[in-house]
Amino acid sequence: VIVERSQGPRQETEAAPPVTTREARGARTKERIVVAAAEAFADGGYNGVNLNEVVLSLDLTKGALYYFFPTKDKLVREIVGRHFALFAQVLDRPASKDDNRLDIVVHLTYRVGDLYQHDPITRAGDRLAKERHFTDLELPVPSVSWMEKTTRLLRQAKTRGEMRDDRVPKEIASVVVSFFYGAQTMSVLFPDRRNLITRLDSFWDLLLPTLRPR
Amino acid sequence: VIVERSQGPRQETEAAPPVTTREARGARTKERIVVAAAEAFADGGYNGVNLNEVVLSLDLTKGALYYFFPTKDKLVREIVGRHFALFAQVLDRPASKDDNRLDIVVHLTYRVGDLYQHDPITRAGDRLAKERHFTDLELPVPSVSWMEKTTRLLRQAKTRGEMRDDRVPKEIASVVVSFFYGAQTMSVLFPDRRNLITRLDSFWDLLLPTLRPR
Amino acid sequence: VIVERSQGPRQETEAAPPVTTREARGARTKERIVVAAAEAFADGGYNGVNLNEVVLSLDLTKGALYYFFPTKDKLVREIVGRHFALFAQVLDRPASKDDNRLDIVVHLTYRVGDLYQHDPITRAGDRLAKERHFTDLELPVPSVSWMEKTTRLLRQAKTRGEMRDDRVPKEIASVVVSFFYGAQTMSVLFPDRRNLITRLDSFWDLLLPTLRPR
Amino acid sequence: VIVERSQGPRQETEAAPPVTTREARGARTKERIVVAAAEAFADGGYNGVNLNEVVLSLDLTKGALYYFFPTKDKLVREIVGRHFALFAQVLDRPASKDDNRLDIVVHLTYRVGDLYQHDPITRAGDRLAKERHFTDLELPVPSVSWMEKTTRLLRQAKTRGEMRDDRVPKEIASVVVSFFYGAQTMSVLFPDRRNLITRLDSFWDLLLPTLRPR
DNA sequence: ACGCACGGGACTGCCCGTTATT
């Protein structure tokens, strides 16, 4: 399975330093703060992060941080919010009529896996959302949306004869998503061993034959 | 699949108060502290737990805690250590020669699942071990031992003709363990939905047919 | 007792927007800042006021404030200074030769009461002057000037036979001013009950008969 | 008018240092904290007080303070609560049947005045209660209870023929209490001048003749 | 074996002041 690297939120803008208008300066600083904080939150969690260290590592001070995020919670909400939005955006990418629905399901796992491997916002947002209850964000919890999306796709697959008739979409979706989060956890715990993508390969090698119609 | 409840670490000893020797008193207090702390650590993590609150909830004070565990880390190590030991004990339970190796693998997941669902030490130890690096415990990481054990069992299964020949034990073991941890996470995040056992059922329903020889 | 509303510092200048010269613009901004700050200081005191909030409520930012008042103290001094000046102006309004001096004393309390009830600068200045030691303003403390003025008026009243001979002007002045500040405090604490003017009425009803010659 | 010094809350226990049981030690420390904090709050108000300085002046640290008062608010509530209780206690001291009710009213002002002059809890509690809304203490606001008590006494005085018939108890009570708080304020602002007791003397000299029956 | 009182340090929240910019 081939997955292109999602190049969204990480250009770091090393291109044109001379053109820095003063009004764009702040936006960049805010961006740097969010990214650095996300990396810190990703390993450390809410309580494990010292905001002063984060900001000092960017050659800024608490004052600058306070200007953009008066509160640690505000910063966290920004990160979680972006994570949710990014996830939703990946899920909502429309599929062409012809695509095999089962393949789309598989493809989604790789796209999400890519996010988790390369986007600090995603890793941080995921962890933060698990630690605290930020459900008041009024946004759909990513893992739930993902499961629902997968369930819908599998139903279509069945209708279109792309999946065996005796398979239950909802249960399969649950297994897929559960596996993903376990594999993600394992790949973080043992970075030296097989990474997330490899684990996904094993999983689908095992599972796909049982799903496709003979 | 039927699994008996593992009745190990939760007697709470409400039986015989008159026979309590002076030295047994302390041991009980220590036990109460460990359990209460574990429950707190299970949801809250290392930094999220206030040791004072823990002992106060037991009608004790810091003094009692300090007597048994001079340091927060000592307490955590005790919990993590027990978690590791308990896990090892579950894994090491010998299998009779006749048992189907594949069934043992399946059975193990339910036994471990039972631990995670009912033993606070297990939940706390798992979380604490993930948060901090207690590799200096010189103990085998449970998930790794589990995977190795599963791999060995699957190899035997293949030799005994209890598993299809074209399956790779190591990869399957990885998928199984990864799925387990993901399912465990999901069942904690969404306690209202399907619980861990149900998720295991779905998983094996899907996977077992592909593994057993025709 | 009838008192005309002292119309000093609250025109709000909504009259002629077209004629606003560029230089008048700044003056208006400065004025708005002073008034808004005064209202904030009146309830909140020196430390209880967040200057950023003040300017933000005027759709301005710290920069605008900084332009006029580089320091919180400068702003406070402006307010206190205005309070002192306004108070002095009320006290210094000349009395016609014929007016009954006792009546002037009474009248003064109502005029000052009017200030405290309707002018934020007065309330803020009073509180700020009490909280901090701005004796370096080299201005006469309002309450002291008021007492002295009252004492002088009462001496004249005695000479002119408008007050009983056995009354001591200084002591009466002290009682009058003390009562006023107490009544002012009470009317702020319990706004639902009798207001300052009503309290003054009660006071003079009680006191005047003892002061006037039979 | 002669008023005995109310010797309630200020022994400071300089008597027997050797007998200090360990359990009494803490109570004394807590007491020292409350008194020192009260003195600081009395001049400085809520925001003007640095708890660290307070505690350092007692050769203690933040840790000790936190043990007794985890929060600045808790400390303030303790002080305000004591103020309210002390005040109520002074008001509730029963009067013998024979005492002239008007004299009791007068006497009360001196007793309260004594509190304000010598008890830091009273001064601090008064100021803190004015600055913040601690009405959730469910205790009667001292000044209100005082006014009500005075009103009741004056009604009795009228019934017993100890006050002129054409005086309105409620209005007089209002004037008395208002004057008191004004005089208290003035005596704090200008400590070099006439103190609170002297001001009360002037007040009653002026007022009593108009109240007593001829 | 356990309670009480206390030391001490780390981190967030808060907010005033200030500069570069237009």
Next chain:
DNA sequence: AATAACGGGCAGTCCCGTGCGT
């Protein structure tokens, strides 16, 4: 005349550890 962005310091909160006493 006014803004956006940022520096910097301090107070309050939180909590772990610890000695003394019994």
